[in-house]
Amino acid sequence: MVSKLSKCALSILEIVFEKLKTNITPDALNILSVMFEILPKSLFEEIMKQLAYRVERHNISVIDKSDVQDAIKSVLYESRALPKTRTKSPMIGISEILEKATKRENKKHGRETEASCKSILHQMEQTPQQVLEFSVETRGRVKENVLASKQRQPEASYEEPLNKIFNAHIREEDSTEKLRAASIEAIQEKAVETVGTDKAAFSKKRDQIKASVRIVKTVPWYNLSDSPEAFRAYFLSRYEKLLKILEKNVGGRIIESLDLKPGEYQDTYVVIMVDSKEIAKNGKGGLIVGDDTYSRFKIYVPFDADPDLKAKFDRILEDTVIAVEIKSVKSERFVIASNIIFPDLPRVRTRNKSTEPTKILVAADLHVGSKQFMKDRFERLIEFLRGETKSPELNEIAGEIEYIILVGDLVDGVGIYPQQKDELAIFDQKSQYRILAEYLSKIPDDKLVIAIPGNHDASTRFIPQPPISEKFADALYDLSTVQILSNPAMVEIHGVKILLYHGQGLERIAGLFGVKLENVHEVTTELLRWRHLCPQWGLIPQAPTQEDHLVIEEEPDILLMGHVHISSHARHRGTVVLTAGSFEGLTAWQRDIGIVPTIGYFSVLDLQSYDLIIAEANEKGIEIVKSLRI
Ligand code: D5M
Ligand code: FE
Ligand code: ZN
Numbered sequence: 001m002v003s004k005l006s007k008c009a010l011s012i013l014e015i016v017f018e019k020l021k022t023n024i025t026p027d028a029l030n031i032l033s034v035m036f037e038i039l040p041k042s043l044f045e046e047i048m049k050q051l052a053y054r055v056e057r058h059n060i061s062v063i064d065k066s067d068v069q070d071a072i073k074s075v076l077y078e079s080r081a082l083p084k085t086r087t088k089s090p091m092i093g094i095s096e097i098l099e100k101a102t103k104r105e106n107k108k109h110g111r112e113t114e115a116s117c118k119s120i121l122h123q124m125e126q127t128p129q130q131v132l133e134f135s136v137e138t139r140g141r142v143k144e145n146v147l148a149s150k151q152r153q154p155e156a157s158y159e160e161p162l163n164k165i166f167n168a169h170i171r172e173e174d175s176t177e178k179l180r181a182a183s184i185e186a187i188q189e190k191a192v193e194t195v196g197t198d199k200a201a202f203s204k205k206r207d208q209i210k211a212s213v214r215i216v217k218t219v220p221w222y223n224l225s226d227s228p229e230a231f232r233a234y235f236l237s238r239y240e241k242l243l244k245i246l247e248k249n250v251g252g253r254i255i256e257s258l259d260l261k262p263g264e265y266q267d268t269y270v271v272i273m274v275d276s277k278e279i280a281k282n283g284k285g286g287l288i289v290g291d292d293t294y295s296r297f298k299i300y301v302p303f304d305a306d307p308d309l310k311a312k313f314d315r316i317l318e319d320t321v322i323a324v325e326i327k328s329v330k331s332e333r334f335v336i337a338s339n340i341i342f343p344d345l346p347r348v349r350t351r352n353k354s355t356e357p358t359k360i361l362v363a364a365d366l367h368v369g370s371k372q373f374m375k376d377r378f379e380r381l382i383e384f385l386r387g388e389t390k391s392p393e394l395n396e397i398a399g400e401i402e403y404i405i406l407v408g409d410l411v412d413g414v415g416i417y418p419q420q421k422d423e424l425a426i427f428d429q430k431s432q433y434r435i436l437a438e439y440l441s442k443i444p445d446d447k448l449v450i451a452i453p454g455n456h457d458a459s460t461r462f463i464p465q466p467p468i469s470e471k472f473a474d475a476l477y478d479l480s481t482v483q484i485l486s487n488p489a490m491v492e493i494h495g496v497k498i499l500l501y502h503g504q505g506l507e508r509i510a511g512l513f514g515v516k517l518e519n520v521h522e523v524t525t526e527l528l529r530w531r532h533l534c535p536q537w538g539l540i541p542q543a544p545t546q547e548d549h550l551v552i553e554e555e556p557d558i559l560l561m562g563h564v565h566i567s568s569h570a571r572h573r574g575t576v577v578l579t580a581g582s583f584e585g586l587t588a589w590q591r592d593i594g595i596v597p598t599i600g601y602f603s604v605l606d607l608q609s610y611d612l613i614i615a616e617a618n619e620k621g622i623e624i625v626k627s628l629r630i
Contacts, residue, residue: 022055024063031068042415046075205446209402212358212494213448219486219549221466226544234544235273235319238532239293241551242321243271245343245531250323257295260335265326270335272299273321277313286313288324297333299324305338312340315526317512320535343531345555345573352557354494354607360403361385363602364502364562365582367456368439369432370412371425372585377600378439380617381583385443394622397613401604402447407562407580408454408487408502410436410468410476416456423587429458429472437475437482445481452487454502454563462543463504463534464488464550488533490554496607499556503563503579505534510564512536517595520564520579525572528552528559558605565590565597567614569630576610576630578603583617601625 024032036044051071054060060067224230247254252267260270272290280287286301303310305327316322320342327338363381367373385404387395411432412424426432440449451468453459458472465487470477476484485491488501506520515522527533533550534540542550552559558576565582581601590597600617614626 022061022063025065028063028065028068031065031072035072040415040418040421043075043418046415047071050075205402209446209448213403213450213483214492215485216490216492216497216554217549218489219464219466219545222464222543222545224543224545230544230546233546234548236293237546238319238548238551239271239273239321241548241553242343242531245553246271246321246323246341248346249341249344250325252325254323255326257292257297257332260297260326260329260332262329262331264328268326269323269341270297270299270326271321271323272297274316274318276318277316286310288313288316290322290324295333297335299335299337301337301340309337309340312342315342315529316340317509317530317536319537320530320532342529344529345531345575347573349555349574351574351610352496353610354496356494357400357606357608358403358494359397359401359604359606360405360493360498361401361602361604362405362407362560362578362580363583364407364580365409365454365565365584366406366436367409367412367582367584368436369414369424369426369429370584370587371423372587373412373425374583374585374599376619377617378583380600380619380621381602382439382442384617384622385447387444389621391622397604400606403493404443404447404449405498405500405560406449406451407500407560408452409456409562409582409584410451410454411456411458412584413456413458417589423589430474433458433468433473434475437473437479440476440482441479443481447481449479449482450485450491450500451476451482452485452489452500452502454487455504459487460543462541463502464543464545465502488550490556494607496557497554498558498560499552499554501533501559501561503561505536505540506561506564506579508539509534509536517564517566519568520566521568521570521577524559524561524568524577524579525570528556528572528575528577565595565599567598567601567603569603569612569614569628571630576605576612578605578612581616605630 032047035047039047048071051063051068054067054071055063243254246269250269252269254269254271257270270292272288272292275289275291275296277286277288279285280300285303288299288301289296290299291297301309301313301324303313322343323341324335324337325339325341327336329335366378383389384394384398385401387398389395389398411429412420412426413432414420414424414427414429421427426435443449453465453468455461457465458469459465459467467484467486468476473484476482485500488499490497490499492498506523507517509526510517510520510523513523513526531552532548533552534542535550556575558578560578560580562580562582564579565584566579567581568577568579570577580603581598583600584597585599586595586597598616602615602617604613604615605611610630612626612628612630613624616623616625
């Protein structure tokens with residue numbers, strides 16, 4: 001079997017294992033050799049890195065096949081090699097993946113690979129699969145015996161720099177303060193630097209820009225641990241943040257499960273993190289299993305009591321935090337509900353608006369570097385921003401746009417999913433950013449570009465994603481007109497609070513609710529109800545950071561997302577929610593999953609009047625698709 005490994009794979013193995021003075025069992029080597037054969041090189045290298053990390057961390061001196069399996073699972077879990085319809089099981093369908101790969105490879109390599117894959121599949125099935133890191137099950141267990149006690153673990157547990165493994169290009173850890181200072185500096189630079197002919201006018205405008213942007217939140221690079229303590233701290237942080245919001249919403253007292261005594265109740269609530277829900281056997285109600293910080297208990301939600309209750313029950317996702325009004329308590333561990341309250345936005349709220357007319361332009365998913373990057377359409381967009389269209393009306397709109405907000409997937413990246421190389425035109429991420437920077441440098445200097453990473457950018461593969469790595473996107477960092485923040489991030493422009501999130505998980509949430517992506521606006525507003533950008537753990541790669549940065553703590557006036565490649569707009573309790581279209585054409589992968597992208601679509605929103613324009617950049621130029629006041 002060793003002979004099947006090519007020179008390259010052997011040299012990788014040698015480097016890794018020589019350095020670590022580790023032995024490798026023949027069956028482990030066997031699995032690796034097949035993985036080398038059937039996976040793209042970049043994925044194989046990630047697997048080797050992950051393995052090296054495990055060896056280092058667990059002090060392993062002999063690598064067994066289960067170590068290899070774990071490493072493979074972790075890496076595949078991060079990549080798109082996941083089966084498309086993953087069930088609730090945290091296990092990635094590794095046998096499915098191998099099976100598919102075998103079928104594919106059989107065509108190329110003939111029967112030998114088939115035999116070896118089969119034997120490996122067999123071996124894997126013999127070994128009980130271990131629980132993945134960051135899995136739902138890990139979370140479940142952690143929550144069960146950990147949320148039930150209020151003590152946080154000491155912070156010392158955050159010493160494993162996991163990101164070192166998952167992101168070779170990691171930057172030094174920055175403090176939020178440092179980032180803020182840097183961003184203010186960048187904006188100040190705009191104020192002093194003068195370009196173009198009308199220098200005085202530009203510099204005056206830049207002064208205004210400087211005065212009108214405040215970075216409310218950007219997530220710095222983090223160190224990470226997959227220990228139970230890390231999960232515990234993460235979920236406690238989520239619970240506590242949402243409890244604070246719920247405390248304002250409920251019109252009664254909140255009690256802890258410790259104080260649940262049998263009897264009837266009024267104006268009394270428990271606040272739980274949902275573990276699971278199901279329709280009760282009688283079909284007339286729902287059952288929720290949830291935790292507060294003391295214990296796990298069951299809640300029965302009678303649908304006949306209030307027609308709203310069924311609708312509310314349907315909206316609950318796992319790991320959301322909700323308040324339940326208690327009708328009665330049957331036993332210490334069984335509550336009958338009379339109402340469900342979501343953290344949500346307040347019903348009555350004054351939406352912030354700018355005191356002067358100013359517009360933001362929102363675009364996402366440029367995917368520079370993809371064969372499908374719609375260069376011509378993007379050039380029409382830049383022309384529009386330069387006020388160089390044939391339409392005086394459009395040029396006037398462009399003149400009022402002061403901020404260009406790009407919500408992720410700026411470039412296509414490299415090795416983001418298996419077989420991506422077939423879709424790539426530019427194979428090096430640094431060059432992809434360089435080309436993007438070239439385009440962005442053509443935008444007039446009196447406009448500020450604010451950009452965040454998406455799952456294709458050079459940041460972590462988990463959310464939250466720190467700002468794009470400077471090492472890869474140096475060309476962007478060199479532009480004083482570009483400000484890069486994390487995903488998610490919050491800025492305040494002219495007093496208007498804007499939450500930026502790439503949108504990872506939207507496709508999964510839509511799937512859970514049976515909503516087609518064309519109707520994504522039906523689920524985007526749900527994020528505001530849950531006050532969380534992706535509540536159900538495990539839908540997408542998520543990091544158990546010390547603090548849950550995905551909780552929507554401050555009430556946003558505007559929530560901007562991309563990712564789904566479909567333009568949408570919605571409004572919930574005064575907050576505008578937009579998803580941008582894409583500047584990437586339909587890829588084979590997207591065709592497979594049945595996505596119909598709105599290509600070349602972008603939005604322009606006035607922060608004073610909340611007039612919204614949805615427009616399309618196409619071969620002819622810029623066409624306004626829709627105008628409305630939102
Ligand atoms: O996402 C491109 C499109 O693919 C977008 O509509 C979301 C969808 N997408 C992304 N990841 C997944 C997974 N894992 N399953 C199903 N659909 C997905 P992009 O991020 O640009 O590749
Ligand atoms: Fe995208
Ligand atoms: Zn994306």
